Amino acid sequence: MRGRQIVLGQLSGRAAAALMQDGRLEDLIIDPAGATPLAPGAICRARVDRLVKGQGGVFLRLPEGARGFLRDRGGLREGQTLLVQVSGSAEEGKAVPVSARLNFRGRHVIVTPGAPGVNVSRRIRDDALRDLLVRLGEAALAGRSDPPGIVFRSIAATAPDDEIAAELGQILDLAQAILADREGGPELLLDAPEPADQAWQDWADPPPDSIEDGADAFEATGAEAAVQQMLQPRVELGGGAWAEIEALRALVAVDVNTGSDHSPAAGLKANIALARDLPRQLRLRGLGGQIVVDFAPMPKRDRGTLEQTLRAAFRSESAETVLIGWTAMGLYEISRKRDRMPLARLLTAEDRR
Incomplete structure (x- = not known):
């Protein structure tokens, strides 16, 4: 299918949500219940x-x-x-x-205790609308002791004022109740959102062209097959080139190969293909920490072109990522925050078929 599509359903018996763009899997959320006592966001x-x-x-x-x-x-x-x-x-x-x-995320707003102030997403550029949202936030905070901060997300630009105000009031009340519950032993106060709820929080802007919801939605849309492919180390790069991505205990190793292409530009072409897709591969596989890439052989003069491609590819990533650079052995090092669970832990060997 062409366009932006959100898929809600079951994946190997777990609640899951997937974001597809023109038929390609772009993001994935799987319920971590049973795989970890505390999921990111709790x-x-x-x-x-x-x-x-x-x-x-x-x-x-x-x-x-x-x-x-x-x-x-x-x-x-x-x-x-x-x-x-x-x-x-x-x-x-x-x-x-x-x-x-702490931050309390909603579809239109984020409430940030300890970081006061009313802020609006930079993607909202209409000055009149920005002023309106600031006034809405200030009104919601009026009369509250030790008021938290508020960040209006970009989707607030297209939502009705009453809908934004209602969600903001609910999140402010929730934050106030949790902040008051400081005494006692270790206890879970707010669990991470369900995959469907998180999908609406993170993927609603821009609005999807279609939504597939149901027990067989993953299979019908091809999302299930795409997820299964992410459990394999091999990544096809086109033109016979491929890469292998393996998660080791100390680091994530990435190896790029040109395959049957022996032309002078084969190495650079394969490396650029991997660089453009690497953020998506790491995101969907849930990989982070120290990442070491063994790029295919290429002239040193082409390193600048490859680095520019890497910077552009990671620019829109939400996970904190540092492109460290080349080692003495010609490897490329990347540091990425482990902001989600590895896919291989979420889907056990039995789930992988």
């Missing part, structure tokens, strides 16, 4: 377990016996309770990364 009450000055943070006790790690937090003491939000995924046996900066 808000919970935690207790300081151990201070580790050498690592620049503290270990926390989280609900369900999980351990968390909070960076750059001075002034905390062992046994102290605080509210944190799960900010990413951790390898099995390691502490879950969390943040003390």
